Amino acid sequence: MRTHVLVLGAGYAGVMAANRLTRRDDVDVTLVNPRDHFVERIRLHQLAAGTHDAVQPFARVLAPRVRVVVGEATAIDVDARRVRLTGREELGYDYLVYAVGSRGSDGGVPGAREHALPVSTFDDATRLRRVLDDDPGAPVVVVGGGPTGLECAAELAERGRAVTLVPGHEVAPYFREPARRVALRRLARLGVTVLAGAHVVRVRADGAVLDDGAVLDDGAVVPGRTLWAAGFEPSGLARSSGLRTDAAGRLLTDETLTSLDSDRIVAAGDAAAPSGVPQRMSCQAALPLGMRAADTVLARIAGVTPAALDNPFAGQCVSLGRAGAVVQLASTQDVARRAHVGGAVAVWVKEAVCRSTVGSLAREARRPGSTWLPSSRARRRVLARTAAAAPAVTPAPGAAKVDA
Template identity: 65%
Template structure:
C-alpha cells in the first residue's frame, strides 16, 4: 500500500523535498503550489529589471512521479489529515511537508501596502517591471539595505535608472566591513545614492518620507525583509511569534509527527535559519529524509545544516561573496568585482541544476554536515600555517 505525501509549496525547499521523496516506489507525492511554473526566486531582482525571465517549467526541476496541483492551501486539518485548497477541494495525506515559504512585509509603515512596489514574489516583480516600463524616467527609491534591496538597486541602476537606496541602518549588515566597502564602491560606480541611517516613515504615491524630515521623490520599491504565511497558526499548529511552524531538530512539528517543515516557514527548536535558498534546499532534503524515516518507523536524524556565506549581486558585471563559518558567521574573506559575479552566477545556476539532478536521481544530493565543515576548516587552517597567505582575499570592482 502506498503512502501519500503532500508537499505544500513549490519553492526551493518544497521542490527538493518532493524530488527526494519521489525515489520511493511505495510513496506517492503531490506538490501544491499557487503558480503553474517554478519561480527562481533569487533572480526576482532581474525579473524586475527585465534581465531574466525567472521561470522554469516544472519538467525542468521536478521528477516525473511528482503530481502538481496548481492551487493554494488555506487550512490544514491535522485531525483528519486533509488540506483545504483555495479552489474549494480537499486533498488527503498520510504525511505532510510544510514548505510554504515567505513573502514581503511592509513592517506596518503607513502607505507601504498601498503605494510601494515589492520584489519578493514573481507577481510583484512583474508588476514592478510593468510600472518601470510605463515610467521610463521616474527615479526609484529602494527601501532595504539587505541583499534584496542592494541587488534590486544595483540591477535597476545598471539599466540607467536613477536609484536611491534607503537602508534604515547599516548597508549589507551581514557582511564584514571590508566586503561592505566593496559593495558601497560598486553601488557608487553605478550611480546609486546610499542613505544608511534614515528610516522610511511613510510611503506616498510618488514619494517617500524619511524620519530625518526629507522627502524623496520617485517610485518606492519595498525590500525590507520577509514574513511567513499564517497558515500553520490558522490551522492550530504551534508556531513562533512570527508564524513559523515550530518543530523539533528533525523538522517534525511539535504537535503532529505527520507534519514536517522545511524552508523559510519553519523554526527548528524555535530557531529559524536565515531565509535563503542556501538553507531551503538542504532543509527540503532533510525534511524528505525525516518523512521517509517516519514511514519506515526509523528514528529521524536531526538537522545539521552548514552555511558557506552570502552572495550579493551588484548588477550583471559584479557581485560580492562574503564567506562564513558553518554556523553562518561571516569571516574575513570575500570575493568581489567580476570574480564575485562569476561566482554568484555559477552558484545561482547550480541551484536549479541541483534540483534537476535530484529530480532525475532522487536521493543523489549529498548534504554537507558540520563535521565535514570542521574538517575542511582544520585543513584550511593547516594550509594557512604553511603558506601564510594574506588574511583576506579581494578582487574589487
C-alpha cells in the same frame, strides 16, 4: 500499501523535498503551488529589471512522478489529515511537508501596502517590471539595505535608472566592514545615492517620507517609484491552522523538522523553526532543509529514527548588477568572517550559485536521493551558542503528539 505525501509550496525547499520523496516507489507525491511553474526567487530582482525571466518549467526541475495541483492552501486540519485549498477543494495526506515559504513584509509602515511596489513574489516582480517599462525615465527609491535591496538598486542602476537606496539601520547588515565597503563602492560607481542611516516612515503616492532618526519631517520626501525590499515574513498558514509557531509565524519543529503538534507534519525552508532557532532565509538553507524534510518522512515510513538537522553555511552572495558582486564568507555556523570575495570572481560565483540551485533540483528530479547532504557539527554549535546567549531558548523536544 501506498503512502500519500502532500507538499505545500514549490519553492527551493518544496521542489527538492518532492523530488527526493520519489526515491520510494510506494510513495505518491502531490505538490500544491499557486502557479504551474518554478520561480527562481533569487533572480526576482533581475525579472524586475528585465535581465532574466526568473522562471523554470516544472518539466525541468520536478520529477515526472510528482503530481502538481495549482492552488493555495488556506487551512490545515491536523486531526483529519486534510488541507483546504482556495475554492474549497480539500486534499488528504498521510504525511505533510510544510514548505510554504515566506512573503514580503511592509513592516507596518503606513502607506507601504498601498503605494510601494514589492518584489518578493513572481507576481510582484512582474508588476514592477510593467510599471517601470511604462515609465522608463522615472527615478526609483529602493527601501531596504539587505541583499534584496542592494541587488534591486544595483540591477536597476546598471540599466540606467536613477536610484536612491534607503537602507534603514545599515547597508548589508550581514556583511563585515571590508565586504560592505566593496558593495558601497560598487553602488557609487553605478550612481546609486545611498542615504545611510535613513528610514522610511511613510510611503505616499509621490514618494517615500523619511525620518532623520528622531524627528519626522513631512517635507523630506524622496520622489519616485518606491520599490519595497525591506524584509520577509513567514506565511501565516501554520498559525491560523492552530499549529504551534515561533513569534514570527514559522512552524515550530524538533531537530528532525517534525512539527511539535504532529509527527505526520514536517517543515522545510523559510517556514520552519527547528528548536525555535530558524536558519537564515536563503536557498542555501532551503535546499538542504528540503532534503532533510523528505528524509525524515522516508525514515518514518521505513520505521527508523530520522536524522537530526545538520546544515553548514558558507556565506552570502549578493549580485550588484551583471558586472558586480560580493561574496561574504562565513563560518559553518553562519557567522560572517572578515574574508570576502569581490570582482570578476564574485560575479562568477554568484551566477554559479544561481545556476547550481536549478541544477540541484533537476539532478534530484532525475535521480532522487543522489544529492549529497553536507555534514558537520555546525548546527549543534549554533544551538549551544543560542542557548548561551538566551537561556530561555533551548532545543525543542520531540513531537508532542503522535498520530495513529
